[in-house]
Amino acid sequence: MPRPKVLYNVGMTADGKVVTAAGDSRISGEEDLKEVHRLRAEHDAVAVGINTVRKDDPMLNVRLVEGEDPIRVVFDTECSIPLDCRLVRTARDIPTVVLCAEADPGRVEKLEKRGVKVEEVGACEDGVDVERGLELLYDMGVRTLLLEGGPTLAWSFLKRGLIDEFRVAVAPVLVGGSDALTPVEGEGFPRVDLGVGLELKRVERVGRDVVLWYEVSGSAADLASEHEEARGRSS
Numbered sequence: 594m595p596r597p598k599v600l601y602n603v604g605m606t607a608d609g610k611v612v613t614a615a616g617d618s619r620i621s622g623e624e625d626l627k628e629v630h631r632l633r634a635e636h637d638a639v640a641v642g643i644n645t646v647r648k649d650d651p652m653l654n655v656r657l658v659e660g661e662d663p664i665r666v667v668f669d670t671e672c673s674i675p676l677d678c679r680l681v682r683t684a685r686d687i688p689t690v691v692l693c694a695e696a697d698p699g700r701v702e703k704l705e706k707r708g709v710k711v712e713e714v715g716a717c718e719d720g721v722d723v724e725r726g727l728e729l730l731y732d733m734g735v736r737t738l739l740l741e742g743g744p745t746l747a748w749s750f751l752k753r754g755l756i757d758e759f760r761v762a763v764a765p766v767l768v769g770g771s772d773a774l775t776p777v778e779g780e781g782f783p784r785v786d787l788g789v790g791l792e793l794k795r796v797e798r799v800g801r802d803v804v805l806w807y808e809v810s811g812s813a814a815d816l817a818s819e820h821e822e823a824r825g826r827s828s
């Protein structure tokens with residue numbers, strides 16, 4: 594089934610964290626944030642997991658450069674997105690879609706009254722069925738998706754071969770913290786040779802940050818089936 598092309602973008606410290614153990618995720622420098630807004634404007638939709646909404650209360654719009662706002666998408670298993678978060682409060686002005694596994698009709702009504710489109714796409718082992726969710730976005734006309742995290746949702750995409758490109762802005766700061774999250778969390782692959790291979794396409798200095806832009810090497814579908822086979826062989 595066709596799905597949108599997915600770019601996963603994060604801001605990371607030089608020691609590999611996307612948020613401190615205490616919850617501060619203001620990592621990218623000013624110039625990179627402008628680039629992120631450019632990327633938002635170039636994509637049909639931008640997606641995050643519900644924890645990112647809870648922790649950051651993001652806007653996910655285009656405001657640091659000129660450009661159109663993308664559709665904002667939240668992967669929210671139980672449709673628990675707070676009614677007073679900024680995404681919901683601005684859903685009448687910027688298209689906002691909540692993809693959930695299942696939803697209470699009363700909750701759906703409250704969200705839809707506020708302009709949010711709620712789609713029940715069913716569940717997978719991690720939460721919302723991501724493959725079905727991407728197919729549905731494709732049916733809605735979304736051809737390009739900017740995945741902005743967080744790392745738990747990113748693992749769910751990655752292990753299914755659903756990330757095509759990875760862009761990381763490395764900030765010149767070390768924060769430590771064994772509980773501080775990295776760009777991809779979840780169970781992880783058991784061996785390095787089972788990991789998703791990347792090909793470096795570009796390195797650039799953006800303000801004080803260094804941006805690394807990778808393509809997933811090989812087709813995502815091939816990688817997903819290779820990983821399945823290899824995981825079968827290793828267990």
Ligand SMILES: NC(=O)C1=CN([C@@H]2O[C@H](COP(=O)(O)OP(=O)(O)OC[C@H]3O[C@@H](n4cnc5c(N)ncnc54)[C@H](O)[C@@H]3O)[C@@H](O)[C@H]2O)C=CC1
Nearest residue numbers: 603604611618642644645719720721742743744745746749
């Ligand atoms: N530095 C950066 O660029 C970024 C940092 N962050 C930080 O990451 C943190 C949030 O990340 P996480 O805790 O990893 O949460 P997350 O934002 O990835 O959300 C995970 C939650 O989404 C729901 N979900 C629904 N369907 C799912 C699926 N198929 N797979 C996985 N989860 C699914 C589940 O309830 C799950 O607990 C925040 O502290 C935020 O500040 C987030 C984005 C970018």
Ligand SMILES: Nc1nc(O)c(N)c(N[C@@H]2O[C@H](COP(=O)(O)O)[C@@H](O)[C@H]2O)n1
Nearest residue numbers: 603604618619620621649651652653741
């Ligand atoms: N690229 C990048 N660098 C960082 O340092 C970040 N903290 C993030 N965070 C992502 O952007 C969202 C905030 O968006 P708004 O400024 O509110 O529009 C945040 O929730 C993360 O998804 N990204």
